[in-house]
Each structure stands twice: as C-alpha cells, then as structure tokens.
Amino acid sequence: MQERIKEIQEKAVELISRATSPEALNEARVKFLGKKGELTAILKGMKDVDPELRPKVGAWVNEARQQLEKKIDSAGKSMEAEILKQRLAAEKIDVTLPGKAPAHGHLHPNEIALREVERIFTGLGYEVVTGPEVEYDEYNFEKLNIPKGHPARDEQDTFYINDNIVLRTQTSSVQAHVMEKGQLPIRIISPGRVFRSDAVDATHSPSFHQIEGLLIDEKSSFSDLKGTLEVFAKELFGENTKTKFRPHHFPFTEPSAEMDVSCFKCGGKGCRFCKGEGWIEILGCGMVHPHVLEMCGLDTEKYSGFAFGVGLERIALLKYEIDDMRLLYENDLRFLKQF
Ligand code: DAH
Numbered sequence: 001m002q003e004r005i006k007e008i009q010e011k012a013v014e015l016i017s018r019a020t021s022p023e024a025l026n027e028a029r030v031k032f033l034g035k036k037g038e039l040t041a042i043l044k045g046m047k048d049v050d051p052e053l054r055p056k057v058g059a060w061v062n063e064a065r066q067q068l069e070k071k072i073d074s075a076g077k078s079m080e081a082e083i084l085k086q087r088l089a090a091e092k093i094d095v096t097l098p099g100k101a102p103a104h105g106h107l108h109p110n111e112i113a114l115r116e117v118e119r120i121f122t123g124l125g126y127e128v129v130t131g132p133e134v135e136y137d138e139y140n141f142e143k144l145n146i147p148k149g150h151p152a153r154d155e156q157d158t159f160y161i162n163d164n165i166v167l168r169t170q171t172s173s174v175q176a177h178v179m180e181k182g183q184l185p186i187r188i189i190s191p192g193r194v195f196r197s198d199a200v201d202a203t204h205s206p207s208f209h210q211i212e213g214l215l216i217d218e219k220s221s222f223s224d225l226k227g228t229l230e231v232f233a234k235e236l237f238g239e240n241t242k243t244k245f246r247p248h249h250f251p252f253t254e255p256s257a258e259m260d261v262s263c264f265k266c267g268g269k270g271c272r273f274c275k276g277e278g279w280i281e282i283l284g285c286g287m288v289h290p291h292v293l294e295m296c297g298l299d300t301e302k303y304s305g306f307a308f309g310v311g312l313e314r315i316a317l318l319k320y321e322i323d324d325m326r327l328l329y330e331n332d333l334r335f336l337k338q339f
Contacts, residue, residue, distance in 0.1 A: 001049070001053065001057055005039070005060045005064050012028060012032040013071060016068070016075050022079060025072060033065060039061055042057065106337075106339070107339070108328075109336075110316050112339060113315045117191070117236070117310070117315065120235045121213065124231065126213070129178060130190060131171070131190060132168070132173075133195070135167070137165065139173045139174075139177060140158075140170065140173040141166075144252040145291055145292055156170065168195065169194055169196050170309065174190040174212055175307060176296050179214075179216065179293070179297075180297065182298070186214055186216040187215050188215075190211065191312065192209065193208070193209055194210050202323070205313075205325055205329065210309055211312055213285075213309070216293070216298065216303050217304075217305060220306060222255070222306070225286075228306075229283070230243045245259055246259075252307070253285065254287060255287060257285055258281055259281075259282055260280060260282060263279060263280055264280075282310065283309060285306065287306050288304065
C-alpha cells in the first residue's frame with residue numbers, strides 16, 4: 001500500500017512540475033486530491049484495508065496530501081508571480097513620454113464675426129436680444145409697413161408655414177416685439193437665423209444670418225445713426241475705414257440708406273476685391289418709419305429712432321476674404337481650421 005501511495009505521489013509531483021498554467025495546476029489538484037481524486041480513493045477504500053494497518057495508511061495518505069498541497073501552492077505562487085511580471089512588463093508606462101494634447105475645437109468664422117459685432121455694440125451700450133425664427137406674418141411683414149400685397153414681399157421669397165406664420169425672412173421681425181414692450185429708451189441688436197426660398201450659390205443660401213439694430217429715444221437723428229455706424233465700421237474694418245451713405249428704400253424706415261465702407265484691401269483706390277469700385281456695400285439702415293412706431297403703440301411726438309440690418313455671412317466673407325458663402329456651411333475641416 002505504501003508503494004501504491006508513493007507511486008501516486010510521484011505521478012502527482014511529475015504532473016505538478018509540468019503544469020504551466022493555473023488551469024493545468026488545478027487539473028492536477030482535482031485529479032489527485034479532489035473528491036474523486038486518486039488519493040481520496042484510497043481513503044474511501046479504507047474499509048477493505050486490514051484494520052491494524054488503517055491508522056498507518058491514513059497517516060501516509062495525509063502526509064502525501066500535505067506534501068502535494070504544499071507543492072501545488074508554491075507552484076501556483078510562482079506561476080502568479082511570473083504572470084504578474086509579464087503583465088507589468090507588457091503594460092509598462094513611461095511617465096516621461098510627452099502627453100497627447102486633447103484636440104481643441106475653435107470658433108466658426110460666422111461665430112467669430114458675430115462676437116466681434118456684439119463686442120462693438122455692447123461697448124456702445126446696446127443689449128443683445130433674440131426673437132423667434134418661426135414668426136407671425138404680422139411681425140415679419142405687417143408691423144414693418146409691409147402689408148399683404150406690398151411689392152417688397154416679392155423681394156424676400158418667403159417660406160410660409162400657413163397663411164399667418166412664416167420662417168422669418170429678416171431679423172427686423174424682432175423690432176416690433178421689442179417696441180411693443182414699451183420699455184424706453186431702446187438700444188438693442190438682435191442676431192439670428194433667417195430664411196429665404198433661394199437656390200444655393202456662391203452668394204445665396206436658403207438660410208443665413210442677420211444682425212438687426214434698433215435705437216429708440218426721445219432725441220435721435222440721422223446723424224446719430226451715421227455716427228454710430230461709422231464707429232462700427234472703423235472698429236470692424238480698421239481705423240482708416242471711410243463710410244458712405246447712399247439713399248435707398250426700405251418700407252420700415254424713412255429716410256432709408258445703404259452704407260458702403262471704403263475697401264479695406266485697397267483703401268478705396270479700386271481693386272479686384274471691391275470690383276474696382278473702392279467701396280463695399282455693407283448694410284441697410286434708416287430712421288424708423290413713424291407708422292411703424294405708431295403700430296407698436298409709441299408716441300411719435302416724443303420718440304424717434306433708427307434701425308439697421310447687417311448680413312453676418314457678408315461680414316465673415318469680407319473680413320476673412322472668403323469668396324464663396326457655401327464654404328461657411330459645408331463644414332470642411334480643412335477650410336474651417338484656417339480661422
Ligand atoms: N431687413 C433688411 C433686409 O433684410 C435689412 C434692413 C434694412 C434692416 C434697413 C433694417 C433697416 O433695420 O433699417 O434686407
């Protein structure tokens with residue numbers, strides 16, 4: 001019997017020493033020490049052993065068990081140590097390597113231009129307000145002196161939601177909202193998205209942005225309008241910029257004008273950029289029509305004011321010398337990264 005136990009023990013030691021993974025080690029444990037293992041089988045067969053020999057056989061088996069357990073444990077420990085060593089080597093981090101900087105986003109040229117315009121007007125004491133993009137016909141047209149059937153409606157190809165609701169064609173729609181509140185004086189700019197049923201080309205898009213300006217006070221004149229917009233132009237395009245006001249017509253201002261700025265590329269001599277003109281058209285403006293003030297419940301004896309409307313894309317295109325408006329919307333990173 002002692003021989004048999006020794007044989008089993010030697011077989012087990014052999015198997016343990018050949019085990020190269022925790023799984024193989026566990027298999028050896030089960031094979032010899034498990035419930036159905038070979039050593040356990042001897043204990044289970046004790047009833048067939050001569051009663052006098054039984055204590056001895058028990059002791060031999062236990063001794064063999066203990067020795068095998070020790071061997072399995074130490075083999076397991078060195079195996080774990082080896083695995084850990086390999087993992088540490090594989091996952092080694094060189095803390096002295098330079099870090100990877102997270103990619104930074106940056107502002108879209110439209111947004112840069114908008115912030116610049118907002119900076120200039122808030123510096124002059126204007127407040128930035130917004131209005132709805134889906135607008136009543138009443139605010140987009142009627143209260144701006146553009147009743148149904150007025151020819152000025154044809155200039156702005158309108159997306160109609162229904163007979164009374166449109167996608168606003170101009171940020172001028174915010175004017176009446178602000179005036180109706182009756183908190184005077186008013187000094188606001190209102191940037192936002194506008195919509196017109198135009199086909200896409202280098203200078204047109206069905207959706208673009210405008211910035212509306214409105215000032216209403218007890219004393220305000222066309223020279224205030226000119227002075228304000230001159231400051232704006234110089235801040236935006238440089239100290240040497242000159243301005244020129246040409247008579248124009250808008251239904252909601254009287255008198256109305258368009259403002260040109262001297263070409264900031266050639267200084268007014270005429271170049272490719274300004275198409276040889278020396279001047280670049282930049283915005284529409286005028287004194288708010290008394291009828292518009294009346295429709296918003298303002299006392300025209302006491303109050304007057306001026307308004308202006310600038311195309312945001314136009315400013316971005318000019319300032320950054322971009323020759324195609326589509327570039328602003330296509331989100332080509334190679335283009336956008338330049339700003
Ligand atoms: N809303 C006009 C347009 O889209 C621009 C404009 C012109 C706005 C004159 C004004 C203004 O407030 O006084 O063409």
